[in-house]
Amino acid sequence: MSTASLFSVPLDRPMISFELYPPRTPKGEASLQRTVGELAAASPDFFSITYGASGSTRATSRELIRRILAETEVTPIAHLTCVGASEEDLGEVVGDLLDGGVRDFLALRGDPPEGQPDWRPHPNGLSRASELVELLRRIEAQRFGTDHRSDRRSPLSISVAAYPGGRHDVTGQPVVGVNDVAALLAKQEAGADFAITQLFFDVGNYTELVERARDAGVHIPILPGVIPLTDPSRLQRLSGLTGVPVPTDLLAHLESADTEAERYRRGLRASVDLLREVLDAGAPGLHVYTFNSSRAALDLLDGAGLRGAGARARASLDSPTIGKVDHV
Ligand code: FAD
Numbered sequence: 130m131s132t133a134s135l136f137s138v139p140l141d142r143p144m145i146s147f148e149l150y151p152p153r154t155p156k157g158e159a160s161l162q163r164t165v166g167e168l169a170a171a172s173p174d175f176f177s178i179t180y181g182a183s184g185s186t187r188a189t190s191r192e193l194i195r196r197i198l199a200e201t202e203v204t205p206i207a208h209l210t211c212v213g214a215s216e217e218d219l220g221e222v223v224g225d226l227l228d229g230g231v232r233d234f235l236a237l238r239g240d241p242p243e244g245q246p247d248w249r250p251h252p253n254g255l256s257r258a259s260e261l262v263e264l265l266r267r268i269e270a271q272r273f274g275t276d277h278r279s280d281r282r283s284p285l286s287i288s289v290a291a292y293p294g295g296r297h298d299v300t301g302q303p304v305v306g307v308n309d310v311a312a313l314l315a316k317q318e319a320g321a322d323f324a325i326t327q328l329f330f331d332v333g334n335y336t337e338l339v340e341r342a343r344d345a346g347v348h349i350p351i352l353p354g355v356i357p358l359t360d361p362s363r364l365q366r367l368s369g370l371t372g373v374p375v376p377t378d379l380l381a382h383l384e385s386a387d388t389e390a391e392r393y394r395r396g397l398r399a400s401v402d403l404l405r406e407v408l409d410a411g412a413p414g415l416h417v418y419t420f421n422s423s424r425a426a427l428d429l430l431d432g433a434g435l436r437g438a439g440a441r442a443r444a445s446l447d448s449p450t451i452g453k454v455d456h457v
Contacts, residue, residue, distance in 0.1 A: 130204055132175050132233045133286035133322035136350045136413060144352065144414025145171070145435060146206075149421055150179040151189035157421070161193070167423035169201040171436055177206040177235055177288075177325070177416070182242050183213035187222065191229070198230050206288060207231050210239025211261055215253035219261065223268050233286045235325065236261040236316070259312070262287055262319035277320050289316040291324040291342070291351055294334035297372030309338075310345045323350040325416050328367065330358075330376050332406035339410075353407045356418040357425030358383070359396030397425070401432035408433075 135144055147168050152158035168176070176197055180190050190207065197205040207226050211219070223234075238258045241248050250256040255264065266277055269285045277283035291313050296304040313324060329335055335353050342351065358364065361383040364375045379399060386392035404415060415435075419426040430436045 130174075131282070131284075131286045132204055132206055132288065134282065135174050136323055140413075143408055143412070143435060145173045145430065146175045146177060146352070146414070146416045147173050147426060148177045148179065148354070148416060148418045149193065151181075151186045151193045152421070153189075161421050162196075164419070164421050164423045165193075165197065165201065168419065168426065169197075169203050171427060171430060173203055174414070175204045175206055175233065176201075178208060180208040180210055180237075180239075182210070182239060184210075184218075184222065191226065194226070194231060195229055204233055205231065206233040206235050206286075208235040208237060209261060210237045211250065211255040211258070212239035212242065213251055213254075215251050216255060216264065217253070218251075219255065219264060220268060223265060227268075227272065232284055233288075234265055235288045235290070236265060236321070237290055257312070257315070258289055259315040259319040262289065262316055262321050266320040283322075286323075287321050288323050288325055288352075289313070289321040291326045291338060293326050293329040293338040293353070294331070294373065297374065302372075310341050310347065313342055313347050314345055317347055317349050321349060323352060325352045326354045327371060328354050328356045328373055328418060330373070330379065330403070332403060332410055335407055335412065336410045350413045352414055352416050353412045354416045354418060355400065355404055355407065355429075356420075357396065357429050358400045358403070359393045359425045359428075361392070361396075363420065393425075397428055397432055400425075400429050404429065404433050 149161070149165070152161045178190050178193050180186055194205045194207055197203060209219070209222065214222070236258050238248070238256070238261070255261055265285060265287055269283060270276060273284045275283055277285070292309050295309060298304055316324070326335065326338070339351050356367070358379065361380055364380065367373070368375045382399070383392050383396055386395055407415070417426045417429060427436065
């Protein structure tokens with residue numbers, strides 16, 4: 130089931146998906162296998178699989194995708210970045226994934242490698258995610274003889290990134306002069322089917338992004354990315370990686386809990402509240418950043434009464450009433 134087509138049918142439940150990253154150690158690999166099984170049993174609509182800087186996880190990302198395709202009924206989305214790769218290299222990676230049965234991609238520019246402050250493309254590479262979307266559409270046309278602009282159902286589904294609250298540098302400062310909505314529009318014009326957002330802590334960041342995007346002519350669905358807020362040290366690490374500042378009152382609330390169990394309960398409560406607010410605001414579903422752990426991700430769905438939503442969503446995909454549906 131193509132991920133783009135999930136957005137074209139009337140669903141009576143929110144779409145649910147999970148992000149996974151490839152394992153870094155043999156121990157991580159064994160526990161990821163369990164996690165994939167537990168998350169797959171919740172019938173999500175898709176998994177998305179991250180891709181390390183400069184293609185550093187190319188083999189492990191590919192292997193995780195292969196396992197998901199072979200061992201589950203869940204569609205995997207392969208993340209791809211432009212970092213350190215020529216256009217030819219990228220064509221090879223995409224060809225390899227297509228040969229393995231992958232039809233769903235998340236096209237990203239990627240971050241500069243560690244220690245390099247500014248973004249520099251490979252001399253024969255791509256500079257922006259929109260160019261990667263164009264490359265994917267060109268490969269699609271060559272390989273399948275289709276034109277996504279005229280074919281109602283393109284063989285490939287292409288998603289892209291969006292940023293509620295704007296972009297931040299790793300110190301948490303907003304990056305000025307960045308026109309994110311222009312970037313999103315360019316990605317849509319290049320052929321993106323939908324966007325998945327960076328994590329955020331305030332529903333207002335999501336609704337404001339959607340409003341600005343719609344005003345600028347972006348019509349593709351914008352799926353909010355959410356994280357379980359159960360682990361304050363992880364939140365701080367993530368903040369360092371993404372630059373998205375963690376609200377100090379949330380951190381204080383979590384850190385002042387007397388026990389680990391109480392901290393988890395508070396974090397889960399805060400996550401479920403955010404998730405409900407986002408859905409109430411009209412989001413088409415939720416993309417949960419799992420950090421390769423099923424417990425908090427599934428507790429989050431249970432807390433919001435969403436476990437199994439994907440299975441119900443897929444059942445309605447079998448109905449003949451396929452048409453365009455408006456999402457925020
Ligand atoms: P782009 O959309 O190309 O934007 C890059 C810069 O160019 C931005 O400043 C943007 O504003 C500007 N820009 C682009 N087009 C225009 C335009 N037309 N007009 C004006 N400005 C423009 N990174 C990884 O390395 N691996 C992953 O697996 C990964 N997964 C991610 C998943 C999600 C859901 C998200 C939100 C991010 C992920 N990232 C990942 C991080 C991402 O690679 C970085 O945030 C990166 O810095 C930007 O990528 P992008 O695709 O948004 O870039």
